[in-house]
Amino acid sequence: MSGSVVDMAAAQRGRGFAREPKPGGDMAEVHAELTGVKRVYPGADGGSVHALGPVDLKLARGEFYSVVGPSGCGKSTLLDVLAGLSAPTEGSILFEGREVAGRVPPGIGVVFQEDASFPWLTVQDNIAFGLRRAGTDAAEVDRRVSYAIGFMGLKDFRKAYPAQLSGGMRQRVCIARTLVMQPRLILLDEPFGALDAQTRLLMGDELLKLWRETGATVMLITHALDEAAMLSDRIGVMSARPGRLIADIRTEWPRERDSRIAAEESFGAITSRLWGLLRDETVKAAGMSGSSR
């Protein structure tokens, strides 16, 4: 997408994805909080699988937080319990001061790694799906959908079906469908995992623009250390299963940033530090799963 997209976003600020003027990112205000959260699944052999926790985590309103960790460490489980898609076995989850009890509360939007576009709906109907279900009036649906389509660079594909789009464009449709609902907490589960490296960088830039535009709190689950280092205010490092948060790294990037910060000296230092923390956990996870890698 071109730079004009940013200009358009700036021109329409407050009329697009943003719910209302933001308080300027009060980083001290706790937006979501997990306390002693554990998740244990029943195992195939009648035993149990301890997938996550205990995890204690506070997300400040308006911050961009990423979680990195070895494969199978429970990153997606963490997102599921925070979203309310799965109930924790132990512990409590609060979103805006209210308990999240195995049900997705209003104000939380989720973007998944897998293609979640509806193949039977056009791009515009996909994006309007949640708004229509929520009973939003037609004029408002049209306004928000048109804005999202413009913002995500999908103007020429308004009437197209997902099968006619590339993987990256389908993911943009899913992101747009989430953003038109004006969520205050956006959870992204490896949303760019299926994309090539260049597209991932561009999508990362788009994500940063959206984050600034919406003022929402973002939690990104990713296995890509460079992605976490480039996008985040703060990065949580998870251990091998059962996943626990073993480190918390602040990047100290300015709010106005994009993929060009990858050239900064401190970017390399952050990724090196992340890898230093993760290497042993990754070896442990690979050993646990019996992988020869």
Add this chain to the structure above:
Amino acid sequence: MKRATWIRTLVVIGFVLLLEGLCRWGVIGRMTMIPPSEMADQLWKLLQSGRYNGHIFETLGNVAVAFVSAVVGGFVIGSILHSLPRARRAIDPFLATYYAIPFFAFYPLLVVIFGLNAAPIILIGFLFGVVAMIINTMNGLDRIPRVLIKTARVNGLGPLRTAWLIKLPSAAPQLFTGIKLAIAYSFIGVIAAEFIMSTSGLGYSIAYAFNNFDNRTMYALMLFIITLVTIVNAFFHVWERRIMARRGQ
């Protein structure tokens, strides 16, 4: 028109012309088969006379009831079995071997239970079609990506709205296959049942003409059934193609 469609059309026309020639030149005797042009001519006369309208409407009515019951019943049973994995595992072997059962052998039993009326005929049409719909319903529901169900939950949809807005359209291609099979099997079941023991309907009329060496009526009615089933299938085929084209399949 696509090349494959041209070839298909030419094959059908060629076959009909060959049959016409073989019948006209006496290679196939008139007691065995009449030329296709005479079948069409006789069919036109039968339809104009209205002599068989009662039989036609009766058969179409029976097929419609059997088909709708098979589709609705198959969808409901398939959905219930899909949500009960243990029951499904127990029933799966029966479903897999279902079409090995010779249903028509049970026709006398059905007549004893339901009487000599349309009910046993409709029931056989239903029994033929319902399992195809059950199997395809379960296949369709199995293939719904979990991420779409998660998306429904994120959008606050309850079970009924999830079924209507997500599961049904997502499973549509497999459901369509079930519907196409159900209509074909309903036709087969109803007409074959009429042929064996009924006293009315198209199947009975064909059997009656056959027993009385009335080849012209028999072949005219057979042509009617073939034409009708082809038109119905073509309709569903075009509809399915449109749905699948949207999904890039």
